[in-house]
Amino acid sequence: AQTVTQSQPEMSVQEAETVTLSCTYDTSESDYYLFWYKQPPSRQMILVIRQEAYKQQNATENRFSVNFQKAAKSFSLKISDSQLGDAAMYFCAYRSALGGNRDDKIIFGKGTRLHILP
Amino acid sequence: EAQVTQNPRYLITVTGKKLTVTCSQNMNHEYMSWYRQDPGLGLRQIYYSMNVEVTDKGDVPEGYKVSRKEKRNFPLILESPSPNQTSLYFCASRRTPTTNQPQHFGDGTRLSIL
Numbered sequence: 001a002q003t004v005t006q007s008q009p010e011m012s013v014q015e016a017e018t019v020t021l022s023c024t025y026d027t028s029e030s031d032y033y034l035f036w037y038k039q040p041p042s043r044q045m046i047l048v049i050r051q052e053a054y055k056q057q058n059a060t061e062n063r064f065s066v067n068f069q070k071a072a073k074s075f076s077l078k079i080s081d082s083q084l085g086d087a088a089m090y091f092c093a094y095r096s097a098l099g100g101n102r103d104d105k106i107i108f109g110k111g112t113r114l115h116i117l118p
Numbered sequence: 119e120a121q122v123t124q125n126p127r128y129l130i131t132v133t134g135k136k137l138t139v140t141c142s143q144n145m146n147h148e149y150m151s152w153y154r155q156d157p158g159l160g161l162r163q164i165y166y167s168m169n170v171e172v173t174d175k176g177d178v179p180e181g182y183k184v185s186r187k188e189k190r191n192f193p194l195i196l197e198s199p200s201p202n203q204t205s206l207y208f209c210a211s212r213r214t215p216t217t218n219q220p221q222h223f224g225d226g227t228r229l230s231i232l
Binding site: 091104 | 153158159160161162163166176206208215216218221223225228
């Protein structure tokens, strides 16, 4: 079964600095999706960035970028120029892309709480 | 506006009193699922539905029921709630089970079972 591990339960970063959140996953599949979700105090689950495993290029969304290392099964999130609004719980997630008559459910890590220091 | 709507947002109730959390999506999505979120555990899938009248257990289905009589609705039913079901619950949907499009989440329901 697939697993997602976030080894940092909490992190802090100074406003305007850069921070990297770690995520590793375990799978025997070759085709899958990886996600980072943000959960602010409002509790909404907000998709930050998505990576398709067959794409070698790392995904970027404005100040958010990933370092996707398929061989190492690593998917870290880099937040540049951290802002107070980035304070949230961040979840790394995996989803198979095999398809067929099966539940390609999203598997979540346990989360990393990010604090932004003014 | 495309959205997944859950109700209620908050509920405090007592052990054994049946309750239903509703979930509705307006995007004609085939796939819907329920998760619970607990501190230190992330989100875990309770039940999912690949289409109307097709439901199946996720990782933590004990104590829950679901139904999918219509495409847009996927209620979560707790027949006899217990304190260990106190949690934050999310409903989610996506266009098809295999789509590469992202999943949409509701805003969450905070349940407290006393």
